[in-house]
Amino acid sequence: MSYPYQIRSLEEYRSAYQASVKDPEGFWAGIAANFQWRRPWDKVLEWNFTEPQVRWFSGAQLNITENCLDRHLAEKGDQPAIIWEPNDPEEHYRILSYKELHSKVCQFANVLKNNGLKKGDRVCIYMPMVPELAIAVLACARIGVIHSVVFGGFSAQSIADRIQDAQCSLVITSDGANRGNKQIPLKSVIDDALVQCPSVKRVIVLTRTRVPVSMIKGRDVWWEDEVRKVETQGNPPCPVEVMDAEDLLFILYTSGSTGKPKGVVHTCGGYMVFTNYSFVNVFQYKPGEIFFCTADIGWITGHSYIVYGPLSAGATSLMFEGIPTYPDAGRFWDIVDKYKVNILYTAPTAIRSLMGFGLDFVKNKDLSSLRVLGTVGEPINEEAWHWYHDNIGKGHCPIVDTWWQTETGGILISNLAGVTPEKPAHATLPLPGVQPVLVDEKGEELQGNNISGNLCIKFPWPSIIRTTYGDHERCRQTYFATYPNLYFTGDGALRDADGNYRITGRVDDVLNVSGHRIGTAEVENAINMHTGVVESAVVGYPHDIKGQGIYAYVIFNGTKTDDESIRKDIVQTVARIIGPIAKPDKIQLVSGLPKTRSGKIMRRILRKIAEGEFQNLGDTTTLLDPAVVEEIKGGRL
């Protein structure tokens, strides 16, 4: 069995692609016909990339949870919607059928309403990977409340910045989170964050780790108590809030090359259509299959391919609370074996890390249920691709290398599993409906194949970013001003002789550390918060497991203790300001930074030195003080 809009052969791919370019509106209207709308659209697409303004399915009304839940109840009510595997393999797993998930979402949506929320309000969700996280997300969507999920690894300061930016009035969290053999005190981090957030009037706390927490009277309530209240009200139904297609669905913060993280905005109709379409086509999902995406719901991959894409397709989505190396490096394979997973979607950094533990952890695991493998988040090197292909896919599972971004909402460039050809380390071809181009520095579109350039998209797709929350000009500047009439991705890419794209990585000052986007400016700002730091410059360098590591050059004139404790202090500062994911791997203490006469730091030189490439430093004659380069080279870590 397949979906009516599933592309099943290379020929079908080619004709769908052509149709999508020739008549985009007709193409997307055909796909959008597979959903439940409360009111049809007046116009499929209105757009310009100058303001920018993009409106998909305008005039249409819908609720995404009606498409993710209600519409499956008649035929799939008893089928598992979410399978949840806890951090500790000894703890009991949970399975929520579509019926159960629907009733829990309705119940919690009523909790939110009881706590005063209404359409358009913003809620911050800071939770572990438990089913209640998915329930909270869907409950917001059901009543038109805009969710802003913040990954559990971010610090109090990062949360506060995000809450303030979106002016959230409510926070949903838990007492703590389990991650491997560690516990993270989420509620206490929220308490620290909220000191700076007067907009937050209510905090709902789920019990997970049972670590003691302080509950503030009048502000903090327990999830379980609130649910009980709804039960004593007799569990009233929760009709959906009927949303306009272009009403906001969620905000998700992501790093860029300058300033603080920005709130990427996605809207209801287009996001629903595109995440569903890409899920069904890229993975070639078949009803009844078990889909395991190892991402955290705190990132876009979790939003689109744990929650909205799979559930809108009536799939079974497996959610894992823990980490790939706990209790040992065979955990992913145990999970595949235990639940007979059919599709596994993970990140190159995880594959490289597990490769390092050797094949003993793969041996004796039954992986025969696997049909499709996927990767996302960063370029996959050929060695990792082959390891994944040979040892996990046993040579017969196609690997989809899916390129996309928080801003794109869903997968834009990828092979379609078993349908279009794969090529190691290549994301290959755009999905029908997606029109990538490569441009040179001047923004001229490069024609033909065997070329490289900056990756742009020249026509909107339904889940394109609509704005950056509260600051539309920033959205224009960041994505639409570099090259007129193009969406600029920030990535560089090659196009091979057959038209396959190979994404080579960011061409801006954004790092990709273990698949997480981190701005160099953000890390520098955090380092500079340390009282002893005069100035710093941060660059990426190749890292065997993380893809990129963080290399910081720091001018320090604080109280001189030994270099090692200065470094430790700086690392702690970054962890406190941003979160552990942004900790520098290497900190080199220097007496100066290479600057041009106009005072600009020459990052190109610092990048080369961090990479250990002392030749080709390029022209250093424009430097204010060329001697500083020699000193930095001498002290490289």
Ligand code: 6R9
């Ligand atoms: C989905 C996600 C986006 C950046 C993107 C690019 C890198 C993602 C990739 C890839 C090469 C792939 N990226 N997928 N690079 N091949 N298959 O990761 O979103 O966190 O916003 O990161 O990740 O550099 O620009 P996000």
